[in-house]
Amino acid sequence: MFSLTILNLATIVAAPFAGRLIDRFGARTLLFPSLIAMALCLLAIGYGVTSLPALYAVCALFGFSTVGAQSLTYNKLLTGWFDANRGLVLGIASSGLGLGYSILPLIIGFGMAAYGPGGTTLLLAAIILLLPLVVNLFVAHPRPDREAKGNEARSDPVGRTLRQAVTTRYFWLLAIAIFLVSIIATGIVPQFANVSKDLSFTTAQAATIASVFGIATLIGRLVVGWLFDRFFAPRVTSIIFFAAALGYALAAWTVFGGLGWTGLLIAGILMGLGFGAESDLIGYLASRYWGYRHFGAIYGSLLSIFILGAATGPLLYGTMRDIAQSYGPVFILCALLGTTASGLMLLLPRFPTAEELHDPVPVRTPGLVPAANESNIR
Incomplete structure (x- = not known):
């Protein structure tokens, strides 16, 4: 169970950096490498881990390298596409987590009975590469007028730093x-x-x-x-x-x-x-x-x-x-x-x-702490 703690701690470290990379280079830049890293980490757990320290190391790598395949990337894409019905869209997307929680135990049970632990991780890696990776190749595109270039977007969408x-x-x-x-x-x-x-x-x-x-x-x-x-x-x-x-x-x-x-x-x-x-x-x-x-x-x-x-x-x-x-x-x-x-x-x-x-200077709406100086604002 401590391996899950290590995985979560690695994700905590990676998430802010991943968010900045997505803002700068676009969601797809991080999404596909993260999916591939997820598949490779699963294979490493199934075939390369022979000790507890090795398991901890792979879980740390898993948490750090796969954050781009989590809600961070998908929410960035969805908030760019949808405005009026954004809440419902995010709710539908996150409901996929619930479906995954329901289906995954059945897949793992089948894999363990048919192929054993190593074969099960191979099955999971194949599912990742054949389903989300392929589907995202076609659908995970930013809205054209909000596609990131450098640190700015072409149509200058609003947003605070x-x-x-x-x-x-x-x-x-x-x-x-x-x-x-x-x-x-x-x-x-x-x-x-x-x-x-x-x-x-x-x-x-x-x-x-x-x-x-x-x-x-x-x-x-x-x-x-x-x-x-x-x-x-x-x-x-x-x-x-x-x-x-x-x-x-x-x-x-x-x-x-x-x-x-x-x-x-x-x-x-x-x-x-x-x-x-x-x-x-x-x-x-x-x-x-x-x-x-x-x-x-x-x-x-x-x-x-x-x-x-x-x-x-x-x-x-x-x-x-x-x-x-x-x-x-x-x-x-x-x-x-x-x-x-x-x-x-x-x-x-x-x-x-x-x-x-x-507005380049944050307005003093309720709950806003005034910046001390101009560099703070930037």
Whole structure:
């Protein structure tokens, strides 16, 4: 499991740099090498790893070299193509993650039974090269009037720099909210089986809770994306995050004996909705608050914060469970963290207009920290 921590840490380091490269040279420049690197790393795990240090090294390379094949690249492309229905489009795209989570175990199960571990990694590498790589050759093109050349775009799309973004109070409000929700949402995924075991639920009941969580995540991504296009996105997200916090409170109540399996099932639905909202949130708000031109650098920085939370969550759950001999206390903490994230979303200001984003000097909209000098602005 520590190999996953190493992979996440390498991705945290790589994401901001990858975002800058995408802004400067275009998404395709990083997308295809990352897909090829992903296939090669899988083959290395299947055929080249003969020791634990070697596994750690390959996982570090995996995390660092494949970030260009993750949401960073796809969100950069999609935000360039879509405006009015951007929330729904990002929701549909991110729902592919849910489908992948559902299909991948079946593929791995088939591969292990038919070909063994090495053959399974070869099968996964082949799938990557034959499906996403080939499909992206035809569809992963930037909008012609927004194709990057050097560090500028031909039609001068609006957008703040990363330096300007981090001087705003709402960047850090968003970053903290993302971090908190990432801890509680990604940390719960590996825990459902253990929670069910602690409560003496059957294997079938545990599988049902995990499946319902996945379905709720998929639905949440679609519904929340649709709502983003029609209502003020931070308020929508605040409601969803609060619903997720209620889910963790229900889970704590179940652990302490107040509810049975049905209570944990309802909690799983509410948790899944929160997980779905968080996935769409980063790309949508980054594009609305700071524009398109430097979207990759800003999104990459926020993605690093999200991954840091994802790396922290499982450790938090496991440590508190071992200390308390119960998941009740960690669920209470998660309910508090989710409520805090919900409140932070209510503090976000209105989206700046295109004219404000075009202005070379950031306007003093609510929540904006004035730059100290001209070099700061640049």
